[in-house]
Each structure stands twice: as structure tokens, then as C-alpha cells.
Amino acid sequence: MKYKTAVWAALLSISCPLFSAWAEEPFAAAYKTDGQWGLLNGQGQEATAPVYDKMDPSLEKDESQRAADLRASAGKDMSRSSLIEVQKNSRRGFLDRTGHVVVPAEYQDRSVWKDGHLAVEQNRRLGFYDLSGRQTSSYSYKEVSDYRDGMAAVRTDRLYGFVDGEGRETVPELYQDVNLFSGGLAVVKKDGSWGAVNASGGTAVPFLYEDAGPFFSEGLLAVKKGGLWGYVNTSGQAVIPFVYEQASPLFHEGLAAVKKKGALWGFINPQGDEVIAPRFDEVLTPFSEGLAAVRTSDGNAYIDKSGKMVFSANFDQVYAFHGGLAEYRTGEVVSRPLRASISVGWGGFRGGPWGPGGPFGFGPGWRFGPFFYDPWFWDHSMYDQEEIHRGYIDRSGRIIADAALDHVYPMTDIGALVKNNGRYGWISRTGNYTLHIRYKNIVPLPDQNLFLVQEENGRWGALTNPDGAQAVPSLYQGLSDAGSGLLAYRQNGKWGLLQSRDGRIVTPAVYDQTGRFGDGLIPVKSGQSWMYLNESGSPVLTFGQPVQDVTDFRQGRAGVRIGGRWGLIDASGHFLVQPAFDDLKIF
DSSP, X not given: OOHHHHHHHHHHHHHOHHHHHGGGSOOOEEEEETTEEEEEOTTSOEEXXXXXSEEESOOOSSHHHHHHHHHSOOBTTBOGGGEEEEEETTEEEEEETTSXXXXXXXXXXXXXXXXXXXXXXXXXXXEEEETTSOEEEEEEESEEOOOBTTEEEEESSSSEEEEETTSOOOEEEEESEEOOOBTTEEEEEETTEEEEEETTSOEEEEEEESEEOSSOBTTEEEEEETTEEEEEETTSOEEEEEEESEEOSSOBTTBEEEEOTTSOEEEEOTTOOEEEEEEESEEXXXXXXXXXXXXXXXXXXXXXXXXXXXXXXXXXXXEEEETTEEEEEESSOOOOOOOSSOOOOXXXXXXXTTSTTSTTOOOSOSSOSSSOOOTTOOOTTSSOOTTOEEEEEETTOOEEEOTTSSEEOOOBTTBEEEEETTEEEEEOTTSOEEEEEEESEXXXXXXXXXXXXXXXXXXXXXXXXXXXXXXEEEEESEEEEEETTEEEEEETTEEEXXXXXXXXXXXXXXXXXXXXXXXXXXXXXXXXXXXXXXXTSOEEEOOSSOOOEEOOOBTTEEEEEETTEEEEEETTSOEEEEEEESEEEEO
């Protein structure tokens, strides 16, 4: 069957919430004839003539970028799942699911959709489109940023400015360096000095400063003057005096880390009051969930907002708390963060004063240099590597997942996969072993509160989450999620269906292949032909001639291939389009 599409759909439904929303969008199916792709609607009528070389929800080749692309929110009036990317003569564009052209097929590269806009590249120049399909700017820029707060940074020659959502350059290209807008203001550099401007280009903070933070936090901006740091408000008035050799760019939970010359690190509040006296060699993380990591002569520790040490944390790297847990790392660490936004810039990038080695270890390039991107979409845990020895601790300092294991995978809402001596287990967020480290493979099925596990003898079964009880005995050559509370099982080289909750056999293992349930129907292959079963395992859609291939049902439609040609059927088996196409994909 169209197995690649089916597997991608199953994986994306777990990792990308937008996929589940596709059922709410108008039905669309791509069809191929004479080497070109067109689009069908739910009635089987042609929505777009076959004029495209490629057609898919995303044409990004890298799977991680593709997933990030599909997770993006196109805008308040349209979800990303409403859009289909097309390619013609090596140029790409976007259609909506009714076949309407949103962006003509004329760009070579693009960003993700963000805030209702898409940055596109043509002949090494960049421009913007909005969701109405209107080109809001010509291909005139060498660099652009994502939209944030209704504004995007642009550069035509050597200096930067900003355009609004209509593509109007409301902030002229006068600035050597810029940060994205936040709260109606952008921190920018002009003639070697830093200040801030509003969306009309007016000066909010005068250009008096040697350096500055990326944006305002608690209504304050960290700025440097005369070699020392202080904080100004949105009117440019000094609120916290310039007395600090180093200062964190942002307040977190009402506190910012600061350091005077020759002194240690402490914390102040937005009024400039010293809340935690200076006594730390380094501040390793900002406050998060009431705790911050610091370093003293005695080692690393987490402190509370009174400055009291809560527990020691003598690991090589520590991170802020999220959801009651904090990651830590030991040994040689290779951290290569993966952006959750796709860049359309080229060249290198640089860090600001709190980049690598700064008090919070912000990723490189929180400020714009010669490479534009959204600076707050880095996630240090997203790019997984076997050489990273990762672990997790809770708010008491208790180890939840031990970095001494060969590998601890990133924590999820239901726990973390762990690996040791070539075998896998699963640890809950409370540190209990849901599954002990003994399995050759583990596949979590969070929607069913199950884990598919492969035993040492190669046989597969299913265990429940969170107690690890046996739901399906480990008897089978293979198991996969079939949807609708059923699993496909493989026995003696054939496939059948069973209940995931108790292992009860629904159909014997007599099928050569199975698909996945959609609209209460699942495709199965027996011999040289496919048919569809209902949730009781009874055949409900059979055909009077061999069906060579099929798709899963989606929105009451499925594709079938008969005589080497694809057609489109409804849930009753009625042909909306007789088999006539070289290929067919349901989105």
C-alpha cells in the first residue's frame, strides 16, 4: 500500500498536533498524470490542473525541518495544515486545499509560515507573501527575519530596518544591528551605539549605549554605559544605576543576575533592590519554577529565591527546570541545538554579550548579526546525540534518570526512553522504571497508554503505561498500531488484528499486509488484492477485480489502484473518480 504516507501520518500524529487537525480542513488529494500533479476535492472534481512537478504538505527534504515546518502556525486565520506546497520547474509555491494559489511557484527557498507571513528567496534575494497570496514586498532584500510582533527585520545593503505586515518599511534601514520587535519596541544599534525604536521608527531609548540586551523584560532593558551595566525603562530613563560589570539581559521570575567589579554574582529585582546577596562564582541558569543553578567554590547547586541552597548539583552542565524536572549532563558534551524555525539567511552568526560562556549559556546568536533567524527558538535537547550523557533531576535534587546510563533520551510528558548495554527501558517522570532495561526495542503508543516491546527472543508484545502490566503477550513476530484501539500482529509471516487492551484476537493472521484504520475501515492485503475491514474484522469493501494498492481512509475517502491506475472511492466503496491516474496521495 501507500505505506510511506501511512507511516508518516502515524508518526506525525504523535509529534505534530496539527496533523490531527487536518480532518477539519477541506479534503484534498493530489493526483499524478503524465508526470504532473494536480489536486482533487472531496467530490473527486479537479481543483487544480496537473501542472506541478511535485505536491506535498511540505517539500522540505530534511525530516526534522519538515516536522518543524508542519508544526508552524501559519496565522490566526489559517492553520499550516490548510496549505499544500508545490514545485514547478524547480520553483516552489503554496496552494490552499481548495486549489487556490496562495504563493506562486516562483521561489527557491523559504522560511516557515509565521505570524501570517512567509519569507521567500528568488535569485539570492528575499521578499514576503501573506496568507491572502499577496506579495507584500518585492524580492529586494539580502536578509530578512521572521515576523514577530507584526514586524520583520530586513536588509537591502549594509544596514537594517523593519517592515510591517503590509510590507511598508516603517523603520528605515539605518541600523548596524537589530533585535526582533517585542512589546512594540526593538533594540537596535546605530552609529556604534545601542538604543530602541518603536514600530513607526521613532526613538524610544536614545542611542547612548555600548551594548544592550535583546529586548525589554519587566519593562526594563539591560544597557551598558561607561563599561558598566544598568537598566532603563521604555522611555529611556535609568531605573537601575550603571554599577554592574556584568548583568543578565532578562529578568526571570522577577529576578536578574548581576555582578559588580571584583565581586561575586547576586540577584536584584526590577526596582534594583538586592534580593540575593552576591556570593556566587557563576550563575548557571536563570530562575525557573523557583530555582536557579549557581556555582560556588564548593561546586554547583540550585538555590531558591531567598538565596538558600536547596541541593547540590555537581554535574558538568545543568539546565533550568521545566515541568518539575531539570536536565543535567556529564562528561564531554556536544550540544548542537536544532532550530524550531527554518532560516532563510546565509552565512555565519555571532553571539551577543551573553552568548557562549555568558552567565546563562544562551545559544549563539541571540542577537542578529549577518544571519537572520528567530533568536528564541533554540532547544538544547532537541538535537539528540549518543555521546551526550544526559540525566534528569527533580526539584529536590533526586536523580530521576541517571546520566551514568549509556543514553537517556529527551524527557517527554510520559517519561524518557533509556538505553544501557544495548537494551532499552522506560523511566517515568517520577523516576520509577515503567519498563526495566531489558528490551531490544520499545515503541511508545501514548494515545493508547501502551508500549510495544521486543523481547530478547525477538518476539513482540504490549505493556501498559504506567504500570508495565502485560496487555498483549510477547508472542508475535511484529506489532504495530492499527488505530481504533487495535494492533496489527504478525505470526507465521502473516498479519492479523487484535485488541490492544487485552490481546484478544479480532482476525486470524492471514493477511500479507495491513494499513491503519481511518473512518472505521482498515485496508488489508490477501494474495494479490486489497480490501477493507471494519473494526470487528469483517470485510466490508471488496472489489470485483484485483486491487493492487490502496491508501488509508481519510475524511471518508481513499485511493485504490486497479489495473495500474489510481481512483478515488468513498466509504461505501463508490468510485468518485474511476481509476485513471498514475499516482494519488491523500492529504
